[in-house]
Amino acid sequence: MELRHLQHFVAVAEDQHFTRAAERLMVSQSGLSASIRALERELRAPLFVRTTRRVTLTEAGRALLGEAERILAQVRAAHEAVAAVQGVLRGTLALGTEQCIPGVHVAGLLATFRRRHPDVEIRLRQAGSGALAEEVAAGRLDLAFAYRTQADTDQLRSMPLTSESMTVLCHPDHRLASRGAVLTPEDLGGEVFVDFHPDWGPRRTTDAAFSAAGVRRTVALEVNDVHSLLDLVDENLGIAVVPRHFRHKRPSLTALPLKTATGPEYETVALLPPERATGPAARALITLLDVEGLASPPP
Known part of the structure; x- marks a missing residue:
């Protein structure tokens, strides 16, 4: 098995297209196709399902990709x-x-x-x-x-x-702002939340803490950037549970500490x-x- 065969295979897998992969690798499309066929012959398995518009990995191709x-x-x-x-x-x-x-x-x-x-x-x-x-x-x-x-x-x-605790951010006019006390997940039941995509660290930390407390929460507004989250909370459209250092990014918001049985530590x-x-x-x-x-x- 030659390294160039693996390089060619990974490029096609990433681009899902032989022509685009060939252009990126600066090789001819026929040469790239020949390289992939040689690899398939050596492994005795098809690596791609080819259509007129794109190529997708077979089960064997998916198994090879991580190793390659x-x-x-x-x-x-x-x-x-x-x-x-x-x-x-x-x-x-x-x-x-x-x-x-x-x-x-x-x-x-x-x-x-x-x-x-x-x-x-x-x-x-x-x-x-x-x-x-x-x-x-x-x-x-x-x-x-x-x-x-x-x-x-x-x-x-x-x-x-590093590690840090989590903080609840809310608008100064929100009902929670006047409490000025440490909050628990139970205090936040029924609130509308602004949060990140489930793959983000802060979201994972918060989900785990609320799940451990047995409190269901509704993430109605899901974003993929910090400033959008802060803007939504600033408009009083929901509250957010975020790492403590986020409170410095928007001083106009009210920050309240959150306490749970598991921390939560970010x-x-x-x-x-x-x-x-x-x-x-x-x-x-x-x-x-x-x-x-x-x-x-x-x-």
Whole structure:
């Protein structure tokens, strides 16, 4: 099995189209098709279902995709490790992060990294913590800053960043604002909530806390960015349960502490592949967290 066959396979799987994949790889479409057929012959299984408009993975193709991505990630890490030994950090750093993740000042961290390692191309992807964990485990991302969604596995490890309590945000005219006391999930029964997509860390933390308390809540307004959430609460369209540091983003809102039997604690981590598969660029970025004091955003 040749590496180029795996590279071609992954490109077609990502683009779901032979022509687009060939253009991205800068190879002929006939050469790409021949490469895929050679891989299918070697594995004795079809990898794609081909139609006139797109291609989709077969069951065998889905099984191969994760392994192929991990193999290519390890090969890339090996190349970068050799370059690092020669004194130059090169290659690509593919980083993922949730929005407004506490415990790390992402912009400042990347700015410092670029100054120190100008030959490394930085790629940044923003997504929910569940998706980020999958992409690091699959080798599509070198590391990610996210909410802890699972225990460490043989494909994914975590490095703690910080943890903080959750806070209820509401409009100053909301009935809860005048209470000025610590709230529990039971106090919030029947409220309309503004929240993030279920893949986001704050949403996962809140869902778990309310489920443990046996309180059902209605998320009527679901968003994918912090400012939209704050705008909706600011218009008194609902309340939100968010990590404590969010209260500084909109001082006009009333912030009330939330207490539950499980905390709830919003724990953020750096997600990394196994030690052997972690590339030099990712190692250098993690080192900056401690050396440069960039583990927390500026006040």
